[in-house]
Amino acid sequence: MKTFNILSCLLAVVVMGFSACDKKEEPTTYGTMDLTFDNRVGEDEVQLVSDSDTAFVYTNAMGQVFNLTKLGYYISRVELKTTDGKVYADEVTTGPMDEDVKGFYHVQEDKINTQIVTIANVPSGQYNEVTFTLGVEAEYVQQGATGGVLDPANGGWLWNWDAGYIGWAMEGRSPSSPKAAGPNNADNSVKLHIGGWKDIAGNSMMVNNVKRITLTFPSSVEVADDLSPRAHIHMDVLKAIDGHHMMDFSTTNGVHNPAAGVDVAHNLEGAFEVHHVHQ
Amino acid sequence: MLLFSKRTTTKPLTLFGLVVLVMLGGQSCTKDNTITPNVYEFQKPAHFPEPTYTFNNNELTEAGFKLGKKIFFDPILSRDSSISCGTCHSQATAFADQQLHGISVGIDNRLGIRNALPLFNLAFYKEFFWDGGVTHLDFVPLNAIASPFEMDEDIVVVLQKMRNSGEYTELFEEAFGTSTINTGLLMDALAQYMNRMVSANSKYDQFLDKKVTLTTQEQRGLQLFNANCESCHSGVLFTNQGYHNNGIDVVFPDSGRALISANPADIGKFRVPSLRNIDRTAPYMHSAKFFTLEDVLAHYASGVQSSATLDSRLIQPDGTLGIALSQQEQEDIIAFLKTLTDFEFINDPLFFQE
Numbered sequence: 001m002k003t004f005n006i007l008s009c010l011l012a013v014v015v016m017g018f019s020a021c022d023k024k025e026e027p028t029t030y031g032t033m034d035l036t037f038d039n040r041v042g043e044d045e046v047q048l049v050s051d052s053d054t055a056f057v058y059t060n061a062m063g064q065v066f067n068l069t070k071l072g073y074y075i076s077r078v079e080l081k082t083t084d085g086k087v088y089a090d091e092v093t094t095g096p097m098d099e100d101v102k103g104f105y106h107v108q109e110d111k112i113n114t115q116i117v118t119i120a121n122v123p124s125g126q127y128n129e130v131t132f133t134l135g136v137e138a139e140y141v142q143q144g145a146t147g148g149v150l151d152p153a154n155g156g157w158l159w160n161w162d163a164g165y166i167g168w169a170m171e172g173r174s175p176s177s178p179k180a181a182g183p184n185n186a187d188n189s190v191k192l193h194i195g196g197w198k199d200i201a202g203n204s205m206m207v208n209n210v211k212r213i214t215l216t217f218p219s220s221v222e223v224a225d226d227l228s229p230r231a232h233i234h235m236d237v238l239k240a241i242d243g244h245h246m247m248d249f250s251t252t253n254g255v256h257n258p259a260a261g262v263d264v265a266h267n268l269e270g271a272f273e274v275h276h277v278h279q
Numbered sequence: 280m281l282l283f284s285k286r287t288t289t290k291p292l293t294l295f296g297l298v299v300l301v302m303l304g305g306q307s308c309t310k311d312n313t314i315t316p317n318v319y320e321f322q323k324p325a326h327f328p329e330p331t332y333t334f335n336n337n338e339l340t341e342a343g344f345k346l347g348k349k350i351f352f353d354p355i356l357s358r359d360s361s362i363s364c365g366t367c368h369s370q371a372t373a374f375a376d377q378q379l380h381g382i383s384v385g386i387d388n389r390l391g392i393r394n395a396l397p398l399f400n401l402a403f404y405k406e407f408f409w410d411g412g413v414t415h416l417d418f419v420p421l422n423a424i425a426s427p428f429e430m431d432e433d434i435v436v437v438l439q440k441m442r443n444s445g446e447y448t449e450l451f452e453e454a455f456g457t458s459t460i461n462t463g464l465l466m467d468a469l470a471q472y473m474n475r476m477v478s479a480n481s482k483y484d485q486f487l488d489k490k491v492t493l494t495t496q497e498q499r500g501l502q503l504f505n506a507n508c509e510s511c512h513s514g515v516l517f518t519n520q521g522y523h524n525n526g527i528d529v530v531f532p533d534s535g536r537a538l539i540s541a542n543p544a545d546i547g548k549f550r551v552p553s554l555r556n557i558d559r560t561a562p563y564m565h566s567a568k569f570f571t572l573e574d575v576l577a578h579y580a581s582g583v584q585s586s587a588t589l590d591s592r593l594i595q596p597d598g599t600l601g602i603a604l605s606q607q608e609q610e611d612i613i614a615f616l617k618t619l620t621d622f623e624f625i626n627d628p629l630f631f632q633e
Contacts, residue, residue: 096463259541
């Protein structure tokens, strides 16, 4: 199936080759690390409500109140880095069967089990940094049909008309949004779908909103065969909508193409932090 | 790569040979040694560029092709089981819509917004649809299934109907070695059927191969084509795979490529379609504005309309719009275009509904 770990296999062969010549070295042991994605609105925990809910408990930087009915994103190509600079890359593969799809995590606020991402086979060591992709990169979109969390029949967020994946999305309502009710919208809806993965030379408007994000831990944690630490990551909706660019829900309430999502995508680069770690 | 080789695998042939010998029994001492090529293998025509499709993920096989064909003609894909892919993509018109349909007609007789493009040589394209919004063949059918004016069905329901039908489990098993029926394998099977649609044996191809000659008029048309049309309808695929405004409208309710690129400079630009089989794929243009090739050539000669994004190749140095072509020259070009019809392709029983 569609594997991208030829390089790592080669590396493994090389590493095994070397260790065969160096019998004194300790055998590598492996552990796991959990990344917990905890979505927030400023200081508040996210509480999703139904479309008919009329309580607007959150307030953006423009003083507009809003609520949330849906929130989620894709995390992919996770790398963990040790304090001495060694990088462990989570395996990433795609393919038509669910089991072919590895290294893609669809974090969704309404599905609690999607909020803990377990990275397995992590070589023992002292780790203090994580890097991940927010969204699905060109290399994987261009492999075609996929299963697992990318499968649109399995809740995957695929744009078919501009084929690619929605990397981050929030939906809710705000009295500031003039959007009228329609077949796909409640009254006053705010829907921000951030996608787009194409880099086209000579067209700065065909945007790549996929972001590579690196977060440093407040303190390092040790992975070992009997130690499974956890990094507790906050994703702050207010930073996504109030960061470099302030979203005004009276004008920005329906983002459904790559170009319209550029500002939120820029904000998202600063919306994640490792709040704390558990050894 | 084995994928593109014309060699057939030897093992099945050896077995086949044995079977033939057994079947022939003692009847004859002579045996036909002709090797039948594997018609289900993807074969790149020698004069074609390398394919863009990711065959490493989805190799063409006989069982996969046949499954794809069954799905292509199965209206189970649509909400009320009335519309199949074959409804708007008919082999007789090189898998374009039937010629009476300008704007394709979908479920509940709903009209779409564009003329259905023909299906052939898809393995060589980098983008699909009139606006190029889809960059991999696997994703193409998802649009027709979901579109409210085409099949108007949820992929989840399609898969459920296929699982319940009882007809598909075995076919998926044969094609992919699993009884799982899911989106990925459904797309892979359809892609196999469509990737096999290679059209490369028109009179023009045979002329390139020095097997036939063109008539004097066709040769004049070829010269005129190369001088006036080839910069967009370029190469052996007869498309530069670009997006251009060819002056068929002044305002564009369908903004075309700009829907994908978000660039105002792309408003009114649409994919340059291949001209292969063009005599079969009327009507023409994304909006099906023209019903005959004569209308199309007349448009380029004297009907081009000005708009902000009109392609500069359609503006002559003195400011006149269009391409200067006499009536005779238009007829000559049409004579040449008719040499691009691949009768073997549009009559190939391999693609027939079973």
